[in-house]
Amino acid sequence: MKREPFEVPPELRVLPRRSPSAHKGDFGRVLIVGGSYGMHGAPVLSAGAAFRSGAGLVTVALPRSIYPIAGPAELRATWRPLPESGAGALEASALPALLAAVAHADVVAVGPGLGSAAGTVALLHEFVPRIDKPLVLDADGLNAFADAPARIAGRRPATILTPHPGELARLTGQRPGDDDEARRLAALDLAMRAGAVVVLKGRRTVVSNGMESHANPTGNPGMATAGSGDVLTGCVAALLHALPDALLAARVAVFAHGRAGDLAAEELGEIGVTATDVCAKLPAALAAHAR
Numbered sequence: 001m002k003r004e005p006f007e008v009p010p011e012l013r014v015l016p017r018r019s020p021s022a023h024k025g026d027f028g029r030v031l032i033v034g035g036s037y038g039m040h041g042a043p044v045l046s047a048g049a050a051f052r053s054g055a056g057l058v059t060v061a062l063p064r065s066i067y068p069i070a071g072p073a074e075l076r077a078t079w080r081p082l083p084e085s086g087a088g089a090l091e092a093s094a095l096p097a098l099l100a101a102v103a104h105a106d107v108v109a110v111g112p113g114l115g116s117a118a119g120t121v122a123l124l125h126e127f128v129p130r131i132d133k134p135l136v137l138d139a140d141g142l143n144a145f146a147d148a149p150a151r152i153a154g155r156r157p158a159t160i161l162t163p164h165p166g167e168l169a170r171l172t173g174q175r176p177g178d179d180d181e182a183r184r185l186a187a188l189d190l191a192m193r194a195g196a197v198v199v200l201k202g203r204r205t206v207v208s209n210g211m212e213s214h215a216n217p218t219g220n221p222g223m224a225t226a227g228s229g230d231v232l233t234g235c236v237a238a239l240l241h242a243l244p245d246a247l248l249a250a251r252v253a254v255f256a257h258g259r260a261g262d263l264a265a266e267e268l269g270e271i272g273v274t275a276t277d278v279c280a281k282l283p284a285a286l287a288a289h290a291r
Helices: 041-052 064-073 092-103 118-130 165-172 180-194 228-242 246-268 275-280 282-287
Strands: 029-033 057-063 078-082 107-110 135-137 159-161 197-200 206-208 213-215
Touching: 029 041, 029 092, 029 228, 041 057, 041 064, 041 228, 041 275, 041 282, 057 064, 057 092, 064 078, 078 092, 092 118, 107 118, 107 228, 135 228, 159 180, 159 246, 165 180, 165 197, 180 197, 180 206, 180 213, 197 246, 206 246, 228 246, 228 275, 246 275, 246 282, 275 282
Parallel strands: 029 057, 029 107, 057 078, 107 135, 135 159, 159 197
Antiparallel strands: 197 206, 206 213
């Protein structure tokens, strides 16, 4: 079905054009921390989306045992296999290696597929407050701080939280309503409490920094499929390096992610669109955001 594209608002046409003499280091080093036994695909999708959204280098830190499966699925990334528990989940002994990886990154994304093992949660409580780079916190990275968003508040580098309604409910103790105003208020409240930019995913995804909120017009029901959120995480991480303002980076990422989903549905139909289809359309969607 042919869709009339939403026009990119002028304030979102902000992506800089690339210099002919540019090199990969100019476009950001993204570190993705994710994966656990049975959930190796999530960080792979995030890594691919970061590349498709313009990142120059992407490193994935993950439990050692799943590296032989995940590594061949994303040949463009570099990998940091880390110490894990017997259940295939990251544990506290991975902290020194994670901090060393952060030192070489420009942006860090934490959460895709990490799981909720006790050792992983304990690790995140130590690791996340010590990340001194712009941060995207998603999925199990958010769940580790359930009922205590104040633990991630007050970071000086930019922080973007990307919850779906269930994850937001675990952070705040209250599930947002389904109407636009209830979702706007829920995102605004969490953004103020956490001192972060919040991307509340769903129909008309809301982006808020605690002072202003924006409902996104792009996207379609075909994107209600496993892995779409992981693709958004990678896109947000790449754009958090490309753009100086976290609210602006989140708004561009959400608009382009939804538009990529619209392009995929236009080509394939809404039924059967997958996260990899959305990821493949990100460059075309982002082209409309160039200055």
